[in-house]
Amino acid sequence: MVIILSIPLGILFLAIGVLCVRSQYQAHALIFGLLGMLALFTGIGSAWFSYLLASKI
Numbered sequence: 001m002v003i004i005l006s007i008p009l010g011i012l013f014l015a016i017g018v019l020c021v022r023s024q025y026q027a028h029a030l031i032f033g034l035l036g037m038l039a040l041f042t043g044i045g046s047a048w049f050s051y052l053l054a055s056k057i
Contacts, residue, residue, distance in 0.1 A: 002046045010039030 013036030020029035 003043050003050070006039045006043035006046070010036045010043060012036075013039060 013032050017029045017032035017036055020026075020032055
């Protein structure tokens with residue numbers, strides 16, 4: 001469930017960050033960029049650990 005939700009949420013946060021950069025809101029762009037990367041890394045990490053756990057079974 002975390003994998004399914006975090007990857008689209010990360011892409012959405014990165015898109016909002018790009019829009020903030022274009023609107024000259026640099027601080028907001030930084031926060032949304034960091035949130036986007038956190039969500040993407042969470043999704044990728046969860047998928048990788050799930051793969052490792054499934055391969056051990």
